[in-house]
Amino acid sequence: MQETGLGRVKVRVPAKINLALKVGALAEDGFHPIGTVFHAVSLYDDIEARSADEITVELRGEGAETLPRDEANLAVKAAQLLRESYGVDAGALMSVLKTIPVAGGMAGGSADAAAALLACAMLWDLDTQPQDLHELASQLGSDVPFALIGGTARGTGRGTELVPMISRGSYHWVLAMARDGLGTPQVYRRFDEMHAAGELEPSTEIPTELMNSLATGDVAGVGGALVNDLQAPAISLRPELGSVLDHGRDFGVLGAVLSGSGPTCAFLVRSEEVAMDLAGHLKTHPAVWSVRRAVGPVPGARPVS
Incomplete structure (x- = not known):
């Protein structure tokens, strides 16, 4: 160093x-x-x-x-x-x-x-x-x-x-933060309950469509392949998260997914202009307390002056 x-x-x-x-x-x-x-x-x-x-x-x-x-x-x-x-x-x-x-x-x-x-x-x-x-x-x-x-x-x-991973292109995101956090252990416990009940099938296999779309810079393909196995358990605990995701999908986004165990909902769009319009749309949902725009990918931890 x-x-x-x-x-x-x-x-x-x-x-x-x-x-x-x-x-x-x-x-x-x-x-x-x-x-x-x-x-x-x-x-x-x-x-x-x-x-x-x-x-x-x-x-x-x-x-x-x-x-x-x-x-x-x-x-x-x-x-x-x-x-x-x-x-x-x-x-x-x-x-x-x-x-x-x-x-x-x-x-x-x-x-x-x-x-x-x-x-x-x-x-x-x-x-x-x-x-x-x-x-x-x-x-x-x-x-x-x-x-x-x-x-x-x-x-x-x-x-x-x-x-x-090889990832071509730039990705425009709108992030809607729902009120009140969800504990990750709580969501994983619900995942296990849903697995035991036969409501979901555990798998660690990443969709091939996502890998290929990232490699070719197919932003729409990436949006269509977004997946989160914790999304269904989180929505079962907090149904309003599903409502927020649907609210964004109604706007015509490329993809929508819960970030991690939630409660942030991430929406992929084509451009910064669309991101600005979607941010305004999402603010009208009663379960959303804050909306941010971001782009990716960006570098990890870096020293700055």
């Missing part, structure tokens, strides 16, 4: 959408194997790390007041893991400015953990390679390694085994 010489480092990290999220049956280790296609989009959190005696975090932005500031915060946990792994006798004050929705299914906490790994590695002038940070990220959560690399990537296992 390069020497900054400034006593502070700022890192920007993107949110993610799952273009595909295929979920296997509950395994003996208590986890569900997944097959997913991660896609980084232009909603960002910024972390500035400054030299300090201890590892602490300050949080600003929408929803920041709901987040922990102790070891339960993934950014703090990431910095502590890095310090322990490299035997560092130093701390960091991390100031986080959040614009990624909190508890929105867009991996904001995981993004902050990835940014903390990179920022503190630079701040402490550690001799780390990308694979070193990836291995630490894998210990922190399923979405953390992808936040380091960004772009578009296929994830398997718990989502930490990544292969960057």
Whole structure:
């Protein structure tokens, strides 16, 4: 890592959408194997790390007041893991400015953990390679390694085994945040109940149509192949999510999918102009409290001046 010489480092990290999220049956280790296609989009959190005696975090932005500031915060946990792994006798004050929705299914906490790994590695002038940070990220959560690399990537296992994918073209997204979050464990429990009842069939197979469409830059093909196995369980818990998705489909989008375990609904459209019109349309739905526009794919965690 390069020497900054400034006593502070700022890192920007993107949110993610799952273009595909295929979920296997509950395994003996208590986890569900997944097959997913991660896609980084232009909603960002910024972390500035400054030299300090201890590892602490300050949080600003929408929803920041709901987040922990102790070891339960993934950014703090990431910095502590890095310090322990490299035997560092130093701390960091991390100031986080959040614009990624909190508890929105867009991996904001995981993004902050990835940014903390990179920022503190630079701040402490550690001799780390990308694979070193990836291995630490894998210990922190399923979405953390992808936040380091960004772009578009296929994830398997718990989502930490990544292969960057060929992805041509630019993708315009409108993101509708429904009121009140959904806990990921709650949605997975509902997935298991629906599996036991024969209402869905677990599978980690990513649609071939999606892979081919990404490789050729067929944006409409990507929209038609979006899939999320957690969508039906989430809608069964929160029927208004299905209503929001239908509200966007009525506008004539290329594709609509729940992001992760929700409650953010992601809509793929042809252009920035259409995105602006759709954003206005979605704001009329009573279950929607905020609408954002974004493009993808974008790079993962990066230092910024």
